[in-house]
Amino acid sequence: MIYLKSLPTFEYFSPQSLKEACSFLKAHENGAKIVAGGTDLLIDMKYRKVTPRYLVGLRTLPELSRVTFGDQEGLRIGAMVTHQEIMDGPIINEKFKSIALACSQVGTPQIRNMGTVGGNVCNAAPSADSVPPLMAYSATVTIAGAESDRVLPLEEMFIGPGENCLKAGEILAEIRVPVAPPHTGAVYVRLPARTGKDIAAVGVAVLITLDPTSGACNDVKIVLGAVAPTPIRSRKAEAALNGEKPGEDLINRAALLSADEAKPISDVRSSLDYRTEMVRVLTGQALNQALAIARAS
Amino acid sequence: MKKLIQLKINGETAEVAVEPRTTLLHVLREDLGLTGTKEGCGIGDCGACTVLLDGKPVASCLTLAVEVRDREVLTIEGLSKDGELHPLQRAFIDHFAVQCGFCTPGMILSAKALLDRNPHPVEEEVRQALSGNLCRCTGYVKIVEAVLAAAEYMQSQ
Amino acid sequence: MKESSMIGKNVPRLDALEKVTGKAKYSVDLNLPGMLHAKVLRSPFPHARIIHIDTTEAEKATGVKAVITGRDVSEEKIGFIRDRYILARDRVRFLGEAVAAVAADKVEAAEEALELIKVEYEELPGVFDAEEAMKPNPPVVIHPDLYTYALAPNPTPLYRFEPDMPNVYIHRQVLQGDPERAFRDADMVIENRFFMPSAQHAAIEPHNAIAQPEPDGGLTIWISTHQLYLFKLNLCRLLGLPSSKLRVVSLYIGGAFGGKSGLAVPAIAGLLASKSRRPVKFVLNRDEVFLDGNNREAMTLCVKDGIRKDGTLLARQMRLILDAGGYSGTTALVAKNAAFGAIGTYNVPNFKLDSYAVATNNPPTGPHRGFGSTEVVWAIESQMNMIAEKLSMDPMEIRRKNLLREGVVDSLGMVTHSIGAGECLDKISDWLGTVPATPQNEGAWRKGRGIALCNKYTIGGTDSNVFVKVHPDSTLEVRHSANEIGQGCDTVLAQMAANEFATSIDKVKIVSCDTAITPYEEATVSSRITFHAGNALLLACKDAKNQILQIASKKLEAPSDSLEIKDGVVYCQGDKAIRIVDLFSPKGFVPGGGEIMGRGVFSGPRENEDPDTGQGKRPVTYYAHGATAVEVLVNIETGEIKITRIGSCFDMGQPINPKLCEGQMEGGMGMGIGGALFEEIVFDKGLTRNASFCDYKIPSSIDFPTKENVISLIAPVLHSEGPYGAKGLGEGSLLAVAPAIAEAIYNATGVRIRDLPITKEKILKGLNLLRSSS
Ligand SMILES: Cc1cc2nc3c(=O)[nH]c(=O)nc-3n(C[C@H](O)[C@H](O)[C@H](O)COP(=O)(O)OP(=O)(O)OC[C@H]3O[C@@H](n4cnc5c(N)ncnc54)[C@H](O)[C@@H]3O)c2cc1C
Ligand code: FES
Numbered sequence A: 001m002i003y004l005k006s007l008p009t010f011e012y013f014s015p016q017s018l019k020e021a022c023s024f025l026k027a028h029e030n031g032a033k034i035v036a037g038g039t040d041l042l043i044d045m046k047y048r049k050v051t052p053r054y055l056v057g058l059r060t061l062p063e064l065s066r067v068t069f070g071d072q073e074g075l076r077i078g079a080m081v082t083h084q085e086i087m088d089g090p091i092i093n094e095k096f097k098s099i100a101l102a103c104s105q106v107g108t109p110q111i112r113n114m115g116t117v118g119g120n121v122c123n124a125a126p127s128a129d130s131v132p133p134l135m136a137y138s139a140t141v142t143i144a145g146a147e148s149d150r151v152l153p154l155e156e157m158f159i160g161p162g163e164n165c166l167k168a169g170e171i172l173a174e175i176r177v178p179v180a181p182p183h184t185g186a187v188y189v190r191l192p193a194r195t196g197k198d199i200a201a202v203g204v205a206v207l208i209t210l211d212p213t214s215g216a217c218n219d220v221k222i223v224l225g226a227v228a229p230t231p232i233r234s235r236k237a238e239a240a241l242n243g244e245k246p247g248e249d250l251i252n253r254a255a256l257l258s259a260d261e262a263k264p265i266s267d268v269r270s271s272l273d274y275r276t277e278m279v280r281v282l283t284g285q286a287l288n289q290a291l292a293i294a295r296a297s
Numbered sequence B: 001m002k003k004l005i006q007l008k009i010n011g012e013t014a015e016v017a018v019e020p021r022t023t024l025l026h027v028l029r030e031d032l033g034l035t036g037t038k039e040g041c042g043i044g045d046c047g048a049c050t051v052l053l054d055g056k057p058v059a060s061c062l063t064l065a066v067e068v069r070d071r072e073v074l075t076i077e078g079l080s081k082d083g084e085l086h087p088l089q090r091a092f093i094d095h096f097a098v099q100c101g102f103c104t105p106g107m108i109l110s111a112k113a114l115l116d117r118n119p120h121p122v123e124e125e126v127r128q129a130l131s132g133n134l135c136r137c138t139g140y141v142k143i144v145e146a147v148l149a150a151a152e153y154m155q156s157q
Numbered sequence C: 001m002k003e004s005s006m007i008g009k010n011v012p013r014l015d016a017l018e019k020v021t022g023k024a025k026y027s028v029d030l031n032l033p034g035m036l037h038a039k040v041l042r043s044p045f046p047h048a049r050i051i052h053i054d055t056t057e058a059e060k061a062t063g064v065k066a067v068i069t070g071r072d073v074s075e076e077k078i079g080f081i082r083d084r085y086i087l088a089r090d091r092v093r094f095l096g097e098a099v100a101a102v103a104a105d106k107v108e109a110a111e112e113a114l115e116l117i118k119v120e121y122e123e124l125p126g127v128f129d130a131e132e133a134m135k136p137n138p139p140v141v142i143h144p145d146l147y148t149y150a151l152a153p154n155p156t157p158l159y160r161f162e163p164d165m166p167n168v169y170i171h172r173q174v175l176q177g178d179p180e181r182a183f184r185d186a187d188m189v190i191e192n193r194f195f196m197p198s199a200q201h202a203a204i205e206p207h208n209a210i211a212q213p214e215p216d217g218g219l220t221i222w223i224s225t226h227q228l229y230l231f232k233l234n235l236c237r238l239l240g241l242p243s244s245k246l247r248v249v250s251l252y253i254g255g256a257f258g259g260k261s262g263l264a265v266p267a268i269a270g271l272l273a274s275k276s277r278r279p280v281k282f283v284l285n286r287d288e289v290f291l292d293g294n295n296r297e298a299m300t301l302c303v304k305d306g307i308r309k310d311g312t313l314l315a316r317q318m319r320l321i322l323d324a325g326g327y328s329g330t331t332a333l334v335a336k337n338a339a340f341g342a343i344g345t346y347n348v349p350n351f352k353l354d355s356y357a358v359a360t361n362n363p364p365t366g367p368h369r370g371f372g373s374t375e376v377v378w379a380i381e382s383q384m385n386m387i388a389e390k391l392s393m394d395p396m397e398i399r400r401k402n403l404l405r406e407g408v409v410d411s412l413g414m415v416t417h418s419i420g421a422g423e424c425l426d427k428i429s430d431w432l433g434t435v436p437a438t439p440q441n442e443g444a445w446r447k448g449r450g451i452a453l454c455n456k457y458t459i460g461g462t463d464s465n466v467f468v469k470v471h472p473d474s475t476l477e478v479r480h481s482a483n484e485i486g487q488g489c490d491t492v493l494a495q496m497a498a499n500e501f502a503t504s505i506d507k508v509k510i511v512s513c514d515t516a517i518t519p520y521e522e523a524t525v526s527s528r529i530t531f532h533a534g535n536a537l538l539l540a541c542k543d544a545k546n547q548i549l550q551i552a553s554k555k556l557e558a559p560s561d562s563l564e565i566k567d568g569v570v571y572c573q574g575d576k577a578i579r580i581v582d583l584f585s586p587k588g589f590v591p592g593g594g595e596i597m598g599r600g601v602f603s604g605p606r607e608n609e610d611p612d613t614g615q616g617k618r619p620v621t622y623y624a625h626g627a628t629a630v631e632v633l634v635n636i637e638t639g640e641i642k643i644t645r646i647g648s649c650f651d652m653g654q655p656i657n658p659k660l661c662e663g664q665m666e667g668g669m670g671m672g673i674g675g676a677l678f679e680e681i682v683f684d685k686g687l688t689r690n691a692s693f694c695d696y697k698i699p700s701s702i703d704f705p706t707k708e709n710v711i712s713l714i715a716p717v718l719h720s721e722g723p724y725g726a727k728g729l730g731e732g733s734l735l736a737v738a739p740a741i742a743e744a745i746y747n748a749t750g751v752r753i754r755d756l757p758i759t760k761e762k763i764l765k766g767l768n769l770l771r772s773s774s
């Protein structure tokens, strides 16, 4: 039994620039951690799952709290943008509804005011709600380093439950979401484990771009949350749909393939069997909803 | 190591010596004697520790005091002005929305944040806005009624 | 009875203003000068021998002022069966049991010091399943000396030990009539097995206490509890203090529901305060509340009924198995009292009950809103629905047919009095509308409706005292020791006092819950305060009024029976009158230099029960009755359940303040929804796997239907002994919710759930089973 305690001691560092933050992290290797909203990290610290010597706060860096949009460069979300800001963002609601919707379903109002999308990604929980729709949009992450920056597909951020690919001295600075082509539908369907406000038992994001003339799928992304060590693409299901005209049978088949690709666990929230079955049900729902939007657009 | 920081709490500036690990909740309750803010879980689940930080409800049990520097904090003690109850407080009394009262301060502050943003909420919006504040006593019925009544009253003013 | 201007009125709560402004004080809000903070070290094993504890390093740690272990606690133990030391001595019997405690100047220092305590354990095999534990040859005997333990004072030991079942704390039996014969005579026998899991009260305020050493060598302890005087009695025993040297105080209580009943928290604070000679505050973290917060036990219930074709119940046999955990707590008593809930609604001429409280190495358990009734009502009401179905009868009809009625002797031998169950059923089914015979579909959603009944007994033989002091300004100071846990007892008692003195509510001042100044009250449990403290209050008012009338009669030179008190004035027939303030003139005291202080003592009725049959003429004081109606939508693809409508109707006798009654009903429905759908403490070989609100979910505002789809109705049937005919309500409101929801789900989907909570997954499993069998 791991007991809850008061926060352990640490030093708090407030950098003047992103580079300074990276250098500090690098200099202190495993001893320093970023604190964003603290809604994951401080709890882990209270349970002594981590006991960093230094916390590096990013509040002083306004560039990380920006949301911008351009037709060419798409949507750019700073790592420190909160779930509430995303769900309230006019552009995001207009053009990237599934992302706004996912963030609106994170935790509670308090948690959404505190928790950031960067924290959600970096914390690398399999159930992180912002991740599946972002991945479905083929989002990339901009990672700042002490020496150099790099850009990765969001998908490649995740290594395992709670494990991301950041190296010492690296900070997630920004998430970029490209503009999807016309005739695209994107959705996020989520089933809370128990109460209405519970962490997701299963979350499914789907993005479908249709060929307007043939009605066939030009591009399909299916991302499953909470049912594998990391959020995963359901590639077999995507492959089954790509290039095809999706009808009821095909959708059912794709949903079954997704269920097959899921590798859930049993925990106090949900069992493996139930999660697997829900991947099928939710994938079917998500595909139908996304198709309806794509067809209507 | 303790650092002196300045906080703006209920419109007044307070200077407190805090360690980096000191939470805002701790500063309020232990250093400033503002015990209207409660602790029910310590990990963001119950909302008893809700305060408004720059007008937004946050869990003060997960907020580092050092990060609150120069920001505005509103606690339940700061809600009534010159002895005049806020309409929400009035409505909570009139609608029997209080039982044990332990959730009440956080509940009222979450409701205030809602009404500040959205003066005419529908019931579903009220329920969503209060969904981070657990109440074990009331079943929420009278709380929701109180918030809607306060909204109506404020509109009529 | 007098014209009542106060009774049945929605007087605003006296405590509301303080509570909405953040000024209301709870014990956890107190900070005393020089105060230390306590933390305890808990056993990592569910069952182990303690070989050695070394606290030397911890004692030397910075900020640490006192460290105690089992060696420092008295021989006195706690529990219904006195089986537990405040800190474990030679053995730990559950994972999370306190083995040492530290007081330090900061919480953090206390936490760090715990890590320096070295405990050497020898792990013992454990038993985690009550049915396995109760076998004649269990894998392990948890309390080898069980039969040598002392027992809590209890007038009738209506239970027995079972030497052949060494892990059974107690076995309670009831026998009425000849059930075996009745089963043979019955047209149909139906038998089912039900389960209700362990649950947490989840009061939002965690358990806490602050102990302060006093100059006379005694202690003052502020405690978040609902058992002020019971705590005082026990803490005197545990701390070795005479009654005169222990003062126990409660401020507002941030929710209780039975949970604030463990003695370990105040006792540890008290021991550390005595040792350090400093005030000590001990607040449990939420996870500790889950481990040692007197959770409701898990109960398995087997119910066998014999029925005639026309739906008449001939016989009922129940077997209850309670997983009490490593210590008996109050669960041994729950096992006993569960019998009351089992017989309180229906007329069952032949009845047998065997109830076993079983020791396991799960955490110990205690009282939870309902005290055994939640569990038995769940099983019995579900069973009634199944019987109705088998007989193709309307579930309402079968209930009406078998209801106890005024004057009928129930299965425990008590004459039924004040039973509004039928009225509740009628009113709530009118509100709900007809239960559709076939489910209604909306896409993947199926709609269903269900109703269940319940009863809640209030224990017999308990006492209340109230003082009413009348100030010269005619303010009535009501001194009582019922805990304001949110139910509104301060307001209800104030209303009664104002009514008795024909004055307004602002003329009543409440002084409560301080053993130095407020009188004995048995405990704020069992929905007994309105009735018991209310009756004591009426007597105290009568006494105080008599004192006033005596003096006034002299001053007015009129016989006291010609006088009447109203709005702070004593009136005489004709036009003579005297203000209460003038009774105190000229010295500020009433003639003779005294004050006006009325005292009321009320002793609840009890007649001892027969140890063989478990029966008695007055085993309980009264029953409150109620019914809950529910409409649900169930998604047959995901198993999701939406409660779309929920309503309750209760007979609590005369409602003193209907809005407060509504509050209890709504709160009960909220807790009931949680218990029906979400709440279950999950154990894995004694390890609590969900000791947080993140992993143990209670309903939030969005798990409740919209306000126009919730109703709380009242169908009062007055009780001849109650104050103004009042009974009680607090607990009952929870009981019928789970069976009503289960019935609504069955109505919607055909899936019958016998094991709570009703998870999405269980619905889907049930649907799959139905599909494969059809
Ligand atoms: C009550 C409650 C309910 C919740 N419900 C949900 C839910 O429904 N869905 C959901 O997805 N999550 C939920 N969460 C989890 C949490 O709120 C989210 O994951 C949130 O987005 C985390 O963001 P944060 O800013 O608080 O992260 P922090 O806690 O500050 O950080 C999390 C981790 O990420 C690292 N980190 C943060 N930012 C960066 C960066 N820019 N670069 C590098 N590393 C970084 C930190 O070092 C830390 O390891 C819930 C939490 C609580 C307490
Ligand atoms: S105490 Fe902060 S959310 Fe519970």
Ligand code: FES
Pocket (backbone or CB within 6 Å): B098, B099, B100, B101, B102, B103, B104, B134, B135, B136, B137, B138, C204, C254, C255, C486
């Ligand atoms: S009033 Fe008790 S928790 Fe809300």
